[in-house]
Amino acid sequence: MITSDTMTAGAPAPAKSESSVASVRRMLKNSLLISVRDSVLLNLASVNLLLQVFYIGLFLGSFFLYPALMGQPCRTHEEFNAFYNQQEHKVILLAVALTIQFFGTFISNYLLLTLDSEIIRVWNGQKAEFKRGWRTAASHFWSLVTWSLLITPVNIMWVVSMCIVIPVLTRDKTVNPFKMLWRSVLLLLKIWKEFLLGIVGMLVIVYWVFCLVFGSNAIFRAISSQCPPLIAWILLSICISLSLVALCFCYLFCNCYLCGQYIKASEGVEPDPEADAAELA
Amino acid sequence: MNVSELTLNFSSGVPIYRQIVQLLSGKILSGALSPGEKIPSIRDVTAELNVNPNTVAKAYRELELAGLIETRRGMGCFVAEHDDARHTLTDEEKQRHLDTLFSSLVTSAGMFGISEQDVSDYLTAKHSAIAKNNK
Numbered sequence: 081m082i083t084s085d086t087m088t089a090g091a092p093a094p095a096k097s098e099s100s101v102a103s104v105r106r107m108l109k110n111s112l113l114i115s116v117r118d119s120v121l122l123n124l125a126s127v128n129l130l131l132q133v134f135y136i137g138l139f140l141g142s143f144f145l146y147p148a149l150m151g152q153p154c155r156t157h158e159e160f161n162a163f164y165n166q167q168e169h170k171v172i173l174l175a176v177a178l179t180i181q182f183f184g185t186f187i188s189n190y191l192l193l194t195l196d197s198e199i200i201r202v203w204n205g206q207k208a209e210f211k212r213g214w215r216t217a218a219s220h221f222w223s224l225v226t227w228s229l230l231i232t233p234v235n236i237m238w239v240v241s242m243c244i245v246i247p248v249l250t251r252d253k254t255v256n257p258f259k260m261l262w263r264s265v266l267l268l269l270k271i272w273k274e275f276l277l278g279i280v281g282m283l284v285i286v287y288w289v290f291c292l293v294f295g296s297n298a299i300f301r302a303i304s305s306q307c308p309p310l311i312a313w314i315l316l317s318i319c320i321s322l323s324l325v326a327l328c329f330c331y332l333f334c335n336c337y338l339c340g341q342y343i344k345a346s347e348g349v350e351p352d353p354e355a356d357a358a359e360l361a
Numbered sequence: 362m363n364v365s366e367l368t369l370n371f372s373s374g375v376p377i378y379r380q381i382v383q384l385l386s387g388k389i390l391s392g393a394l395s396p397g398e399k400i401p402s403i404r405d406v407t408a409e410l411n412v413n414p415n416t417v418a419k420a421y422r423e424l425e426l427a428g429l430i431e432t433r434r435g436m437g438c439f440v441a442e443h444d445d446a447r448h449t450l451t452d453e454e455k456q457r458h459l460d461t462l463f464s465s466l467v468t469s470a471g472m473f474g475i476s477e478q479d480v481s482d483y484l485t486a487k488h489s490a491i492a493k494n495n496k
Binding site for chain 2: 205
């Protein structure tokens with residue numbers, strides 16, 4: 081006979097919990113593995129980052145070009161100050177800035193969702209496909225619009241977006257941005273320890289990658305200063321390319337880790353990219 | 362059984378492996394899946410529902426431990442060939458199922474701001490109502 085008294089007694093003893101550090105280390109290692117495994121993911125991350133750079137350029141460009149378009153070109157800080165202190169220009173600038181900010185946020189969220197949905201596929205043992213990721217993001221169009229509208233006025237929210245909301249959106253089609261945020265927070269609470277430890281781990285890895293890139297850049301520059309101009313230019317372009325690849329790689333790696341943690345929180349099991357479905361059966 | 366019959370809710374807050382266990386055990390215990398019937402392979406579930414193979418494997422392991430399914434090497438997973446899986450469950454296994462059901466109920470209720478005490482009171486009230494109806 082089952083009674084409420086015997087419920088706990090009969091329940092299986094919980095498995096001895098593994099330390100969070102060991103779990104984070106394994107997840108970081110697997111994230112690195114995923115980052116280098118599929119070239120489609122690196123291409124997606126590169127497009128994502130390039131578009132973000134373009135959007136920042138557009139944002140700053142509109143600020144600098146607007147006076148010239150209005151027939152009052154400004155060169156100094158004082159001239160810009162005087163121009164933007166006029167009420168009519170202030171309002172127009174704010175409207176233009178918010179519009180660019182909204183479209184920039186929307187596009188970066190859209191591409192991030194494309195990337196994250198494919199990262200989750202790779203975690204699940206499948207191959208990444210740009211078209212499929214794009215279609216997944218398109219099916220979340222309105223969720224992305226409402227979420228982008230909410231975070232447009234607050235710049236720092238893109239961090240929240242990247243870290244916790246977009247991975248959740250890959251499988252959740254809610255249009256209410258507050259519900260999205262709430263569900264993301266609930267999931268984050270399940271893995272907060274691993275999440276924080278992982279952020280530290282990611283920062284350490286990103287730091288070492290950049291040390292390597294900047295170190296090699298310094299060596300390249302030292303060599304190029306004693307070379308003919310043509311070779312110096314080639315070396316310089318190699319340095320820039322290396323830095324860009326490192327930047328894209330770090331961006332991809334961080335997203336792989338965040339998606340891995342999302343899978344763990346939502347599915348209740350740590351994902352393993354090496355797990356073979358056929359063998360498990 | 363088709364994978365499409367497994368409907369997972371990614372926004373419920375209940376871990377996916379637990380949802381798979383509940384869905385399949387519900388179908389087996391209610392008789393919707395008959396003994397010896399093949400259940401979808403881990404590979405099919407993984408590909409169709411976009412979940413991790415480890416998650417499906419863990420759910421199937423739990424079902425196997427509960428005696429509800431059995432794995433035949435090279436053939437896949439099948440509903441256990443007992444006359445009725447319900448009768449083969451030991452008290453301990455039944456307790457484990459109840460435990461899983463109760464904790465998922467509490468988790469789901471928590472998502473709507475319903476406390477554990479409220480769930481418990483509701484169950485007691487429901488039980489009294491059913492007992493009264495049966496008299």
